[in-house]
Structures are given as C-alpha cells and as structure tokens.
Amino acid sequence: MPHEGRTSFVPAGPSLVCAELIGRDAEAAVLRRRLAATAAGTGGVVVLVGDAGAGKSRLVREATTAARDVGATVLSGRAVPGAHPVAYRPLAEALLAASRTGVALDSPELAGFHGHLGRLVPAWHTASTGLDDSPVLLGEGVARLLTVLGRDRGCLLVLEDLHWSDPETLDAVDHLADALHDSPVLCLATARPDGAASGLVERLTRRDPDSTIPVSALPPDDVDRMVSACLHTVAAPSGLEAFVRTHSEGIPFLVEELLAGLVASGTLAFDDGRWSSSGELVPTVPGSLRESIRRRLAALDPTTRRVVDAAALLGRRFDWQLLPGIAEVDGRDVVDGLRAALAEQLIEVEGTGFAFRHALTREAVLAEVLPPDRMHLSRRAWPAIERAHPGLSGAVCEQAAELAEAAGAPEEAADRLVESARRALSSGALVTAEATARRARRLAPDDSPVALAADEMLLHVLVAAGKPGDALAVGHELAGLLADDPDRRADLLVVLTRAALAAGDTAAAVAQVDAARTASAGDLDEALGARIDAVAAHVALDDDRPGDAAALARAAVDAAADTAQPAVECEALEVLGRVAAARGPDAAIPWLQRASDVAERHGLADRHLRARQEIALARWGRGELAPLRETRDLAQRYGALITTAVMDLSLADVALSNFDREGALTAARSCAAASERYGLATGPVAHLWLAGAYALAGDDAAMQASVDDALARDPHDPRILGDLYGRVLATRAFVADDLDALPGVLDTMMEHVRVAPPRKSIYPGRALWVTVHAISDDDLGAAARAEFAETAPALGVPLFTQALDVVEAIARGRRGDADGAAALMAPAHAGLRTAPLGSGLVHAQQLLVARAAARDGWGEPATWLRECEAFFTASGHERTARRCRALLGATGAPVPRRGPGTSDVPVGLRALGVTGRELDVLRLVAQGRSTREIGASLQLSTKTVERHLSSLFDRTGVRNRGALGDLARTHGVVDG
Structure with a gap:
C-alpha cells in the first residue's frame, strides 16, 4: 500500500495543540545557558523532572531546535514501558542513528572502546566486545564518542522517559554526568519523579543541584494563556478558562486534552472563525484524562476504534503499515481511521509515521481495550511484528514476548524472554539479564523445554554475576531434571563446578566433576570430555593435587585441540602454567605463551589478554618491564580498561621501588584516574603509589592528599597502612634525608603487616x-x-x-x-x-x-x-x-664532584668516582685521539690530560687506552 503523505492527515479546523512554549521561560533559559556552556566545552547531564504531561517533551523540542540551529549534532533515544526493559535501549537507539551517518571510529579518543560501543551498535562489534563489561565503561565509551561527534559544534544527546529505563542505562547516565563535564556534550534526559530513575535523579541532585530542572504545574495565568494559544484566540468563551484551570491542575497536556474532550463532546465548537460553548461546562465535560479519552473513543466508529486499539497495542510510536493485518481491515480503512484519530487529538504525525500524542494517551487508550479484545489483537499483532522483524532485533524481542503473553501463549513468551536474557548477558547487562531470565521462568509451564532453557540461562547469568550460591541452588534442581539428556546434564555440571570454585567450596566442586563424568554413563563424547577435564584440572589445583591437575590439563589440551575447542585448550594451558609456576615463574612462561598463541589465532580476546598478563607478571618477577608495557598497550587496544589499570599499578609499583619519580607519577596518576572514573578496586593502592611518587618529588602536601584518598574507603585497612609506612613514608625519609624518622615509620609498618592478610602484599x-x-x-x-x-x-x-x-x-x-x-x-x-x-x-x-x-x-x-x-x-x-x-x-675517601666538563656522567662510571671532565677525556680516548689532540680539543695542558688519564686508570682498574675505549663503549659514552 503506498505511503500516505503528511498533508493527507491535517485535520479540519484549528489544532488544539499549543504551538507556543508558555510558562516555561525560566526552564528554557536554563537550557539555553547549558547549551551555550556546552558549545564552550562545559557539558554534563541535565534531567527534566516532572509529572506525566507537565511539558518535559516540549522543553526537549525547544532544546533540540536550538541545538540544530547552531549546527550541533543531535541524537535521541527513549525508554519504553515494559515488564522488563531492554538493556541499554535508549542509548542504543540514539547511537544507531549516529551509525547510519557513517561515524568514523578511528579517532584516537576511541581507542580501546570499540568493543564497549559494539554492545550498543551491532555494526561496531569487535572481537574484544565483552572484555571488562560494565555500564560505567560503556558509559565512558559513549562519552568519548559523543565528544568526538561534538568536537566542532557540540553535541546534544536526548534520552527521554528514563522512569521506564533499565538499570544499566541509568548507571551509564550516572557516569556521563561526570564524564561529560569538560566536553562539548550535553545529555538532556526526562523522567517522572517516581519510577526507575528516581534514585539516579536523587544522586545527581545531591552532587549538583543544577543537574535537575523541576518541571512543575503552570500557575493559573499561564493556564489561561495556554487556553488562548490552543484556541488561536484572544477571547475564550466565557467560563472556559476557569473550567480548565480547575480541572487541569496546571498540567499542560491536560489543558490540551480537556479542550479536545470539550470539542469531542460538542460542548466547545469552532464555527465561522470563532469558538463558542454551549451548556454547562462542569457537568458535561470530564475532568480526568481517562474520561476525556473514553469520550473521544466512543465517538469513533467501530472500525476506527479497532485501528486505534491495535496501534496502542504496538506502543506509543507504531508501525502503521502493520495495522491492517492486526485490526483485520483493509488499508484504506486504516488511513481513514488514522485521520479520524488525528482529528480527535489522539495521535499525531511524526516524520513519516505516527505516535500517540503522549504516553498517557496511549496508556489511557490501552486501558479501555477489554481483555478479550486485547487477547484477540495480540494474537494477530505478535506474529505480525515477528514477520516484519526477522530475527527480532533490538527491543522487538521483548515486545514479541509481551504480545505473546497477552495473547495467552506464556510458553512462547518465555521462549522470547530467554533470548532477550541471552542478549542482555552477552552485552554485560547482568541485572537486566537476571530479571528477564527469572520472568521467563515464571511464565514457562513447568516441565516444558522452555522452563529448562530459562533455568539454564538463569544459571549462566548468576555465574557471570558472581552469585555462586544462587547459581548452585538453581543448578542442583536443574541437574535432576536433565537425567534424560546426559550430555546436556554433564555440561550443566561443568558450569556448577565453576560456581562451586567461585564460592570457594572445593569439596562441592569435586563432587560436581565426579557427577559430570558419570552423567554420560560411560559413553563420554571427546569434546565434552575435554571440557570436563579442563575444569577438573582447576579443581585438582585448588585441592592441592598439582600432579592430578597437570595430567588432567594435558589430556584436556590434546582433546580440545582435536575437537576444535580453543577456549578449552587455553583454559587447560593456563592450568599447566599455574602448575609449572611452582618451580619458578620462568617455568610457567612456555605454557602461557602457547595459550596466548592459541587465543590470538582464534580471536579469543579475553583469553589472549589473560595469558599476556600472566606472562608479563612472570617476567616482571625477573626484572623485565617491557612485557608489562606491551600488555598494557594490548589491554588498551582491547578496551580492557581494568587490565590497563592493573598494568599501570604494577608500573607505578616498579617505578616507586626504583625511586623513579616521573615514572611513578605517570603510571600512578593514570591508574588513579581510571580507578576513580570507572569505580575500580585498584583505587586505594593507586592513590598510595601516587603518594609515594609525590614523596619522591618532595611535595608533602600532595603526598598527604593522596594518602587521604588511599584511606578514604577504609581508614583502618592494614594492607594500605603497611605500605604507607613501609614504602611511602620510608621513601620520604630517604629522599628528604630524614633518616632519624626511619625506625619509627618502619616499626609502625610492622604493626599493620602483622595483622594484614598473609600473602596479599609483600611489604x-x-x-x-x-x-x-x-x-x-x-x-x-x-x-x-x-x-x-x-x-x-x-x-x-x-x-x-x-x-x-x-x-x-x-x-x-x-x-x-x-x-x-x-x-x-x-x-x-x-x-x-x-x-x-x-x-x-x-x-x-x-x-x-x-x-x-x-x-x-x-x-x-x-x-x-x-x-x-x-x-x-x-x-x-x-x-x-x-x-x-x-x-x-x-x-677519608675522595668525594665525587662534578668537574668542569659539560658531560653528565653515567651512573656506573659515577659510582667509580669518574668526574665530568674525566668523562670528556674518556670520550676522546675512545675516539682514538692522542694526548696532544685531547688537550687541544679541551683546552687543557698535556700534563693535565695525563693527570686525568692516570685518575681514570686508577678509578676504573684498567691499564691501557684500548681498555678505556672498551669501557666507554660499555657505558654508552660513545657508539659502537
């Protein structure tokens, strides 16, 4: 059916939608100031908070118009009502629009964040997606992308209806409030005072009262002005303004709805270019929105009513081309029905589509659909949207589940919810994944295949969420239900083994492994056997049976390679590395290197990075720092920012131990900034090493501030206090030449060391x-x-x-x-x-x-x-x-002095007592110059040169010029 243009749907007579922004001068002024500040590089998050219909969306339209007028990039997304909202839906909707414009992701600011952004835009998916999953890191990726988009003329991100949002989106917005502060990006959100976003609004207001803008009811004078603006007249019919003031409660949307209700009832009419009213307003015009919507629905013919009901079932914004099949009418009836709904102020044209005028309008219409009618419409709507969206991408999967449930098909609804939970798990949205999996289980009929699938999904989510106790409770019951599917039961028991290990219950892990082996009744598939052996190797290692662990891991490596299971092969190789490490860190490196090679070859980013990290730490133990830096760079490319921070922490530790102030400052600052920005557990130690760096720099004030930051979470943490006294304050005593302070600070260190957990720190x-x-x-x-x-x-x-x-x-x-x-x-x-x-x-x-x-x-x-x-x-x-x-x-020994030479003496030669002038002589000797040539070059007498040569022979212990030349080359004084 050809698409109907916008002009086809303009209703006869004046529109009752207010074209002016009335009574919001203060709020609009704040938004204009924030947009101006954003253009100057100071962004952030602003939330418009108000009841339904208060005019939040109208203010958003003003802001987006102003932003577009100055050439800013504008992106928008919204949350929608649902039993369990889709993870990251508002952000994904906003960035999908950006992706269609061909956003370049090669900006240096986005290095390492492609994987996180790939959770929102499938086209940006990379092999590293899933590393260090967290809403905070995803929020950081979004912040950086928006900053790139707004670099020239600013960027406005609009996120509407956060009161319906998922927890992960709210966490990401919370991060944006800090991350966008010094960027040309403003995130403008809307939310009702109650609902999912209430906690976020409270936190934002506590941190910055200017980050929330209350949108309250209009005062009476502004209601009167709005009535005149809606009617396009300066003289409203007598008594109308008072009526609207009384019944609208100052809510702008209700002002429009009350007028629309009066028109629908015939009490208010437009004729010959003027408005007139007839009869008593109060008794004939409903005062509530629901009554107003009910009266307008009653005025529709049955076909139009069915079209409107079907549209409400699809959401506030709906695909009108699906309506013929759902409402069981032809295309022309749908067009006529939409035109009638438009005339009744129920819907509005939005671009090339349609939307209900307000979320409240859609809710009120849906509330009027009788349960039998809703079920009948849902039975047609559910397959309609699945045909229109093969694969059920994005939020359609959740919508299909809700329609299936409304259609009286709980098993099919649960099936879609299991898929929705799987997607949430793969994107790192663990809270949403768990809630969705539990809802699927409640809907699924007992003993149905979907019920088992829902329980399995819930088990995987609980393991990923670090809830091993809950996982074991779900898994034990589930394992008993899979007695007729031995391979599936064995795989489930492997997952339960990992949960038991995470819970620290080695005995339970051993029992799960034994159960997994017997599940297949002696007919163990080689691929499954490899998976069991790999996890059994971990169990044996934790059970202090290194010999058994090595044997199991070797078997798993071979079987995994034969059955093309690179992740299992890597897991087993890591166990062999841990077993070998007991003989020394060098012994572990060959196994870890094999794991690294396998992971890299098969694109297993998490396994590759983990192996490289273990190799780097092993080589650090023998003094090699290059692998630490290489692993840090790899982690940054993968977007594994937690690993990046851990590597920075190690580099800061090394630099502090070497009394390298610049190295310590650089690495510790980087780790401290990342820890604070992303809420990482590395924060306290990062601030402690930063305090050490300031101690090396002689900045006592900065040192104390960093010490306060290190102890902010737990002022009595013995691990922090031990290294505070033994590393930071002891270092300060040396570089400040305050050796008398050493005994006191070192004794205090030991007081904390003795009560700290053993082997958690070296001190x-x-x-x-x-x-x-x-x-x-x-x-x-x-x-x-x-x-x-x-x-x-x-x-x-x-x-x-x-x-x-x-x-x-x-x-x-x-x-x-x-x-x-x-x-x-x-x-x-x-x-x-x-x-x-x-x-x-x-x-x-x-x-x-x-x-x-x-x-x-x-x-x-x-x-x-x-x-x-x-x-x-x-x-x-x-x-x-x-x-x-x-x-x-x-x-009584000679005291080294810097001679009159211009050279800086290398540490090794200075340790021998070589002066700067002697270094100049040594350099020329290494170049093959004669005594006379050296004297002429340095403007020294021959006797003075000979005296310097004699001193060099004495200090270095060599006895000829050739040996001096070799020594110079060894210390890098000359090339070659």
Missing part, C-alpha cells in the same frame, strides 16, 4: 626494617631477625633473600668479626647490584649498611657509598646524594 619495607634493627638494637636486632627469617623465604623475593645475609653481616661486623661480615656481604652485595627491580630500595638499604660498616670498621663502605651517591645523583635526589658525599668524606 618490601620489611628488608629496611630488619636492617635498621640489626644496626641499632643492643641485641643486634635478634627478635626482628628471627621474625624476618621466618617469613621472608616463603615470599620468594630476591631482596629478602639477600637481606638475610646482609643483616647477618651487620651482626658479625658489630661483634668485631670484620672478615666474616665482609665474606657474607660480598655475594649479597653482588646479588643486590644485579637485582632487576627495586634499585631504589636496594641503594637505600646499602646506604644504611655502608654507614654501619664505616662505624663498625668492616667491609667496603667507601665503595658502597660511591655507588649510592651515583645512583641518587642520577635519580635527582640531591639531599640523599649529599648525605652520601658527607659520609664518604667522613671515611
């Missing part, structure tokens, strides 16, 4: 603590050394292993056993010098040991102090470097 400050007590205590730190010796070996940290020998050397030196002390210290010192990580902590401990050795007369304190001085000078910690030079002078 490297313990090495400094035991060193200080060995140096200072009258009993040579006997108690501290005993406690440290009991706990250190189990942690497997090189710094702790060497510290055991260091403190024993200190004790021997204090007893007068200089040779014994030196014999122990030499290999410990060599090991610490080559330690891959923690160079700052190593040199801090070395400074303490050197001071004690000089006092007690043993070892090589001058050598150790020169190394410390070189390190702290190169690191920019001048106060500590001066302390080293002062201690060197006290030993």
